[in-house]
Amino acid sequence: MLQEATFKQDLLEWFDANQREMPWRETSNPYYIWLSEVMLQQTQVNTVRDYYRRFIERFPTIEDLSEAREDEVLKLWEGLGYYSRARNFHQAVKEVHHTYQGTVPRNPEDFKALKGVGPYTQAAVMSIAFDYPLPTVDGNVFRVWSRLNNDTRDTKLQSTRKAFEQELQPYVESEAGQFNQAMMELGALVCTPKSPLCLFCPVQEHCSAFHAGTVLDLPVKTKKVKKKTKKLDVFIIVNEQGEILVEQRQERLLNGMWEFPMYETQQSHELQTWLGEGYAWDAQHLMQLKHQFTHLTWDMSVYVLQQPVNQNQLELPDNMTWMSVDSKETFNFPVSMTKIFKKYLSQYDNR
Template identity: 60%
Template sequence: MIEKNEFKDDLLNWFHENKRQMPWRETNNPYYIWLSEVMLQQTQVNTVRPYYNAFIDRFPTIQELSNAKEEDVLKYWEGLGYYSRVRNFHEAVKEVQNEYNGIVPDNPDEFKKLKGVGPYTNAAVMSIVYNHPIPAVDGNVLRVWSRLTCNQQDIALPKTKKDFEEELQPFVKTESGDFNQAMMELGATICTPKKTLCIMCPVQNHCLAFAKGQVSELPVKKKKVKKKTIEYSVLYITNNDGEILVRQRDTKLLNGMWEFPMFDAEDSIHTIEEELEAVIDVQQEPMFTTKHIFTHMTWNMKIYRAYTQKNNFEHPYKWIKKDDKDSLSFSTSMTKIFNKVNE
């Protein structure tokens, strides 16, 4: 059994002396801290830093973000992935502007009603900004707590997360924001998934898994379902003016983003021409191949150079000049293709 006061003191003393410098830790602005938590979901800190700084430079206030067009907002998220996060955040910020006079609610029950605010985001923002006693349990904390308590529960199960939240509740009665951040910091820098730095751990003497030699066996997590792999042909189509044909996605994945026309790898040129309602001259061999890995699937893509004389395409297709590419929101995979073709 972990001795609450000693464990918490050891953890917080370490955190205050060793915490990493991050721009969102240098502010009490709830909008900025909320933004950082949204960006950090499934994304590493070093990746987030430049995006965070650029985003708040462009949208420094809730009012400015609420008034911004979605296309502009997506442009400042381009490359971070999981675009539903920023769409939900944008909608939630509009609600804060309209319903709460531009002030982020300080009541957890109100804040969690906003679009895209789940239990973890609610706990993190409300504890860090307003010191509400709510344990913030993310993947780092699930791993750390399972090792500290030598818990054999499957951390992929919702019940395990609920149990851990109840067990951590006594630790957040005071200094909840610092405690939550300290647990996450411990998981990110010391109690990592592999190559755990137990020798440097500030709470090693409280860790049951370390005492039993079971650190490498925890946490217990069921195996992931094998990712689906999809084969695509991507056409980099140009016309006599050197313009490039692009289309806007209307799908759940990457909705609203622009791309070069993609087709199932087994589609015939006849099928492609029917879709485009145009005669397309496609290079027989691909220029190159590439892949893009999502959490649940992988795209294997063969990139073909193509040409058409058709000038007028209706939405979702349109011609753009090379210099116009940066004015539209393209996914990371499409930007990589563009850069490769034009290098």
């Protein structure tokens, strides 16, 4: 086992000298720290920086965010992905505003009860903002702790997470926020997945996997389930005024965001039926695009209908509308649809 005192001292001294500058490390505001942790889930630090700054400029207080419309919140989140994070955070902030008078609760159980707050977010925010003794266990910590102890337990199992949390508990009885951030930083900068910098590691002497030569075998993770691929046809449909048809998603994935009409390939004929027999169908292929989600890949064939639609003869359902090219920024588009829109403009926009 690790020598607790010297290991922690070596780690914190390294972190103090080598930690990256990040805007959320320059504040003690628990709302800002909470926001950063939500944004950083499954997203790279360099991507988050600008989103974080724009978000707190627009919503500097919990009250500001609690009073915002969801579509405005999603617009600022556009491009970060995993939009349920934004919705949950927005709902949780509303609850903080109304139930806790706009102050992030210091009690870990009260905080965990908020929408979208799981064990990791609870531990990260409570330890960093309030120095509450809770260990954070994310992908970086799983990797670092497995290697330090030459531990072959499956890190995909909830039982392993619980065990790691118990084993890390003594290290967070003091300086919890600093220790948790140091562990995550070590995993991000030194104890990396494929090419760890073992020779420069500040806690090399404490690392059982380094001495056993098993660093690259750890952590142990069960194989990921193969992603499902869904073949889709996307259509750019323009009316006689030059406006583009868009629809708001009603499905759980990307719910509430806007897209161009999209059908599973075997169901694309439904669009022709909807447009009617009098419509001169002429679809020109624009592009192929693949978009990756956690457990799903969209394989999209994108087409532009060459014949403008008479908007007065087409009755739109409630979740569809015509969008002028100049008003695109008022709609919340997922990344895939934004790419399609840019490609369309590059070939068809004659303004």
